[in-house]
Amino acid sequence: MQTPLAVRARGIAKTFGDVVALDAVDLDVTEGEVHGLVGPNGAGKTTLLGLLLGLAGADSGTLQILGAPVGRALAVPDGVAGFVDGPGLYPTLTARQNLAALTRLRGRGVAAREVEEALEQVGLDAVADDALRGFSLGMRQRLGLAAALLTRPRLLVLDEPANGLDPAGKNHVHGVITGLAATGTAVVMSSHRMDDLAALCAEVTVLATGRVVFSGTLGKLALESGEVDYRVATTDRAGAARVANGIRGLRVLDQDEAARRRGECELLVRGGVAAMDELVIQLVGAGLSVRELAPVVSPLESAFLTLTGTSAGSSAPDIEESR
Numbered sequence: 001m002q003t004p005l006a007v008r009a010r011g012i013a014k015t016f017g018d019v020v021a022l023d024a025v026d027l028d029v030t031e032g033e034v035h036g037l038v039g040p041n042g043a044g045k046t047t048l049l050g051l052l053l054g055l056a057g058a059d060s061g062t063l064q065i066l067g068a069p070v071g072r073a074l075a076v077p078d079g080v081a082g083f084v085d086g087p088g089l090y091p092t093l094t095a096r097q098n099l100a101a102l103t104r105l106r107g108r109g110v111a112a113r114e115v116e117e118a119l120e121q122v123g124l125d126a127v128a129d130d131a132l133r134g135f136s137l138g139m140r141q142r143l144g145l146a147a148a149l150l151t152r153p154r155l156l157v158l159d160e161p162a163n164g165l166d167p168a169g170k171n172h173v174h175g176v177i178t179g180l181a182a183t184g185t186a187v188v189m190s191s192h193r194m195d196d197l198a199a200l201c202a203e204v205t206v207l208a209t210g211r212v213v214f215s216g217t218l219g220k221l222a223l224e225s226g227e228v229d230y231r232v233a234t235t236d237r238a239g240a241a242r243v244a245n246g247i248r249g250l251r252v253l254d255q256d257e258a259a260r261r262r263g264e265c266e267l268l269v270r271g272g273v274a275a276m277d278e279l280v281i282q283l284v285g286a287g288l289s290v291r292e293l294a295p296v297v298s299p300l301e302s303a304f305l306t307l308t309g310t311s312a313g314s315s316a317p318d319i320e321e322s323r
């Protein structure tokens with residue numbers, strides 16, 4: 001039997017004046033799945049999350065949330081919780097008072113014990129009686145998540161939940177998200193961090209200027225990376241470069257200036273996974289050491305840059321001449 005869909009979006013379009021924020025967007029999220037939304041700034045992630053939260057309506061297309069069609073009225077659909085552009089909280093109230101006020105606003109009585117548990121889950125129990133105005137961005141994000149937890153959502157929608165989080169805060173947030181998914185809650189979250197998505201998401205949707213350019217598992221996304229730059233640490237750079245230059249599908253790139261100054265025995269090569277495998281086999285066969293082989297940019301990030309037509313910032317290193 002197929003797992004029921006928590007979100008089913010088809011052909012969603014949304015414009016703001018001349019700006020096309022979403023164009024023919026499809027999205028499927030199953031119950032119990034953590035689904036990542038990625039894309040460069042302005043790709044349409046927040047707009048799409050806003051539609052899921054009932055903050056705006058689509059211009060066209062169909063949207064079903066938790067099995068019910070979303071109409072034109074703007075309201076948070078039943079069973080949905082979350083926030084975009086940071087949670088709406090009261091700066092003068094304490095963390096605990098904020099949670100109590102928010103649950104009262106939603107007309108749902110919540111036992112004091114539930115509030116304590118939610119604060120504990122996001123790691124804010126020690127600062128429960130501190131006023132929100134002294135909270136950092138990461139602490140506010142965690143309190144927003146605690147408020148969402150209290151509604152016992154079946155679909156949780158989060159806009160860059162890892163924003164501003166220190167490692168301990170990140171652990172709490174990751175723990176909450178995976179815990180909710182394990183009990184059947186669907187989570188849709190945007191993030192600019194591929195490592196967070198890799199840690200949490202089964203599937204991702206990549207948006208670029210309002211269009212879906214990829215949807216599927218992270219394994220499938222990594223395959224879109226094509227050629228990736230790797231650093232090879234070896235004891236004999238010149239010898240390793242000779243071997244690498246003889247391998248089909250592999251290019252030796254100029255060592256960056258900083259590494260050259262440090263006198264590092266590092267080789268920078270560009271190629272696909274098969275060419276990289278061949279390099280290791282041939283280096284070892286030639287009696288040359290491979291102390292380390294690591295991608296300069298992770299295959300996931302590389303796939304993202306390729307699919308969205310963005311660059312890694314610095315221009316691609318020049319190709320080194322064969323010796």
Ligand SMILES: Nc1ncnc2c1ncn2[C@@H]1O[C@H](COP(=O)(O)OP(=O)(O)OP(=O)(O)O)[C@@H](O)[C@H]1O
Nearest residue numbers: 016019020021039040041042043044045046047048
């Ligand atoms: N209320 C609005 N009025 C006018 N334009 C808007 C509005 N909301 C979004 N846009 C535009 O729609 C496009 C998509 O914006 P959106 O905020 O959804 O992107 P995003 O992927 O969330 O970006 P970021 O990563 O920077 O948060 C952008 O060009 C943005 O300027």
